Every structure is written in C-alpha cells, then in structure tokens.
Amino acid sequence: MRRDVFQAIADPTRRAIIALIALQAMTPNALAEHFDTSRQAVSKHIKILTECELVRQEQSGREIYYHFNPTKMKEIDQWLEKFRALWEDRFSQLDNVLLNLKNK
Template identity: 70%
Template sequence: MTPNAIAEHFDTTRQAVSKHLRILTECELVTQKQQGREIYYQLEIDKMKEIDKWLEQFRKIWETRFNQLDNLLATIKNKKNE
C-alpha cells in the first residue's frame, strides 16, 4: 500500500504514517518498492513471525502475572464484601 492508502485507515496525518513507515523500514519489518511516482510498502511476514516468537517467552510471564493480579484483586474485593 502507499502511505496515503495506509493513512486513510488511521486517524493521523500522512506525515505521521510516513515517519512510522521509515522506522519500520529501518527495522526491516516492511519493504518499499518504487512504482512510477508512488512508493508501495509491504509487510515482511517472516520478520513479524520472528518478533512473535521472541515475544512468546514474555507472553507467558505476562499471562502468569495478570492471573496473579486477578487473584489478588478478587481476594481484596472479597475481603471488602465481608
């Protein structure tokens, strides 16, 4: 998609989208291809999978901690209701 096409899907300026695209390009999460006067951006799925795999180790920790927080909040709520 072009930056204009992407910007249409968000409540932000085209300049903000371009800035994000530049950073994503530097991180190799998107690639750009020039066609005439337009630049098209494409998501690099393999890079996203790599990030997802890396995040998985933290996801388990977060889920455990959120469950512990839920239990603590339920305990506090029950004590208030007694």
C-alpha cells in the same frame, strides 16, 4: 536510535498499519486515509517499520507501495517461544504453582 521490532509494534497506529498492508501493499497516501493523522505522520511510522524490516518498499513511478515482511515477525514469535510453555501447561503445572501460593 533504538530500532527493533518490539519498539516498532509498541505503537497502536503502527500495528494498524501492519494489519492493513498484511492484506494488501499500500501507498502512504492510501494508508493515511485510514487514520486521523497526516500523511507525514504515517510516513514517519512507515520509516520506523522499514528500518526494523517489518516493511519493504516497492517503487512504482512516483508511488511507493509498502509491503509487509512477515519474516521479521518471527523474531517476536521466537521470543514468545521461551514463555509459551508456561501458559500452555497452565492446566497441569501452573495450577499447582498457584495452589501452592494460595496455601502459603
């Protein structure tokens, strides 16, 4: 089973879960209240997020608080890094590239 951050953030519900727990650690039940799906469906998403280490769990009695693990997000940032230059320099280099294409 492939389980990497890119596959994990592909699902909009999982991105929403990340956004929620980034503000505050939450239990599966608390999270499920924010969505139209069942708690089990949310738990499945959490499982995927946990397996790729975007989320950590903290047991507290019978409740489990899920925390966001920002460190893992750096992997995405590092991948983007390779391309960042291409859009940040677009007003100098890239515009010339586009002009060249147009004039072909």
